[in-house]
Each structure stands twice: as structure tokens, then as C-alpha cells.
Amino acid sequence: xxxxxxxxxxxxxxxxxxxxxxxxxxxxxxxxxxxxxxxxxxxxxxxxxxxxxxxxxxxxxxxxxxxxxxxxxxxxxxxxxxxxxxxxxxxxxxxxxxxxxxxxxxxxxxxx
Amino acid sequence: xxxxxxxxxxxxxxxxxxxxxxxxxxxxxxxxxxxxxxxxxxxxxxxxxxxxxxxxxxxxxxxxxxxxxxxxxxxxxxxxxxxxxxxxxxxxxxxxxxxxxxxxxxxxxxxxxxxx
Numbered sequence: 001x002x003x004x005x006x007x008x009x010x011x012x013x014x015x016x017x018x019x020x021x022x023x024x025x026x027x028x029x030x031x032x033x034x035x036x037x038x039x040x041x042x043x044x045x046x047x048x049x050x051x052x053x054x055x056x057x058x059x060x061x062x063x064x065x066x067x068x069x070x071x072x073x074x075x076x077x078x079x080x081x082x083x084x085x086x087x088x089x090x091x092x093x094x095x096x097x098x099x100x101x102x103x104x105x106x107x108x109x110x111x112x
Numbered sequence: 113x114x115x116x117x118x119x120x121x122x123x124x125x126x127x128x129x130x131x132x133x134x135x136x137x138x139x140x141x142x143x144x145x146x147x148x149x150x151x152x153x154x155x156x157x158x159x160x161x162x163x164x165x166x167x168x169x170x171x172x173x174x175x176x177x178x179x180x181x182x183x184x185x186x187x188x189x190x191x192x193x194x195x196x197x198x199x200x201x202x203x204x205x206x207x208x209x210x211x212x213x214x215x216x217x218x219x220x221x222x223x224x225x226x227x228x
Contacts, residue, residue: 004155033215042118042201042218043156056213090155092216097208099144101216103155 002027004093004104012110013081021076021107023091031055031096032074034066037088037106049074050096078109086111115139116204118219125226131189133222135202138183142204144214147176147187150199150221159200160187192226199223 005024013019025032031050035043045058049068063079072093078085088108092101118135125131137145144163148156162169162176162185169176175188189196200222208214 035216040221042203042221043216045215045217048213048215050213056215058215094214097214099205099208099214100146100158100161101214102158103148105153105155 004091004102006089006091006104006107008107009105010108010110012112014112015081015083017081018077018079019081019109021078021089021091021109023074023076023093023104025072025074025091025093026102029093029095029102030072031094032068032072033092033094033101034074034076035090035092035103036060037090039087043090046076081111083111085109115217116202116219118202118222120222121220122223123225125192125224127192127194127226127228129192129226131192131196131224131226132186133200133202133224134184134186135204135219136182136184137204139204139206139217140183141206142217143207144205145176145178145185146203146205146216147174148201148203148218150201156201189224192224194226194228197224197226 033048034046037043047057146161202219203216
């Protein structure tokens with residue numbers, strides 16, 4: 001059984017740039033959720049994707065967007081990067097309507 | 113609005129001791145309560161989880177105690193080992209499926225240090 005994989009592991013960007021993060025879900029899982037984890041904090045829910053559509057969003061602005069592909073993999077896109085976007089971005093996969101969610105090791109995004 | 117409050121922020125325990133971490137929640141619609149363990153540079157890994165129809169669940173050295181009336185749950189780590197040193201997060205979720213979705217709401221985390 002393949003777990004959740006995320007790429008890249010680390011990324012450095014400057015303010016105003018755009019970034020795309022990628023996630024491959026665990027085999028058999030059809031739902032992907034994205035979380036932002038600031039240093040020293042718990043993960044915060046960004047949004048969830050199922051059947052290639054966004055199903056629920058946390059308190060994040062529209063410059064955070066995503067995609068899910070037919071193979072259930074997903075992308076997180078962030079436009080107009082701000083310094084406060086520096087964080088660990090985590091992807092979690094699950095079966096729709098079910099727990100648990102299994103997390104990848106994240107992408108560490110640093111904004112200069 | 114902080115819906116899941118976790119304490120303490122940090123905890124130091126001697127090897128062989130019992131580690132206890134507490135969480136309190138506000139939303140009575142929550143029906144799934146997991147605990148995750150996170151090592152530096154890694155994502156959260158599911159340790160153990162409970163639903164409100166039971167008051168306690170044990171898996172190896174890890175036990176969740178759940179008090180529905182008090183809206184509190186706790187993680188007990190028996191015979192704590194240096195390898196247990198990590199950050200622990202409690203979380204809660206409402207039922208998913210249909211038009212709902214099972215987002216996890218996390219506590220702030222507890223840094224556990226187990227001294228040899």
C-alpha cells in the first residue's frame with residue numbers, strides 16, 4: 001500500500017510569486033484535504049477535494065486554489081504569495097465521508 | 113474561534129512514567145476524535161482515535177479517555193519511552209459524507225520530551 005506523497009519537499013519563493021504543490025493520495029483513497037501548519041501550531045484546514053470538486057473550505061482567501069485529477073491526485077496553488085504564507089503544507093487522503101485521514105510529510109514553503 | 117483547546121503546551125516525563133495530554137472541545141456535533149503524533153520534518157501520523165459511543169480505547173501503551181458530558185478527551189501514554197518524544201495533536205471532526213465533509217480541527221499541540 002502506497003502512502004501519501006508530496007512534492008517538492010522544500011520550496012523558496014519571494015513575495016508576489018505563485019506556487020504549485022503536488023500530492024498523490026494513498027492507494028484506494030478518493031478524497032484529498034489540504035492543511036497549512038505554521039511553525040509551532042496545529043494544522044489548519046484549507047480545503048477538501050472529492051470527485052474533482054472542492055467540497056468545503058476553511059478560512060483561506062481565494063488566492064488559495066486547488067485541483068483534483070481523475071487519479072485522485074491533487075494540486076494546491078497559491079497566488080500572490082505573502083510572507084505569512086511561509087508554512088508546512090500538508091496533504092491528507094481518505095475515503096469520502098470516512099476517517100481516518102492519512103498525512104504526507106508536507107512541503108515546507110518559505111517566502112522571502 | 114478555537115474549537116479544540118489542548119494542554120499542556122509542553123510536557124517533560126521520565127522514562128517509564130505516564131504522559132497525559134488533555135483536550136477540550138466546544139462543538140457537540142463532533143463525532144470523531146483522533147490523536148496524531150508528529151516528529152520533526154514529518155507529517156502527522158495517526159496514533160489512536162475514538163468515537164463518542166465509548167469512554168475509553170486502548171491500543172498498546174496508548175489510551176484515549178473520553179468524557180462526553182464534559183466535552184473533554186485525553187491521551188495517556190503508559191511506560192513512556194525516549195522514542196515517544198514528539199509533538200502530539202488532538203483533533204476533532206464532524207460526520208462526513210453527503211453534503212458534509214470531514215475536516216479535522218486540531219488543537220495547538222503538546223511537545224512531549226521523555227528523558228532517559
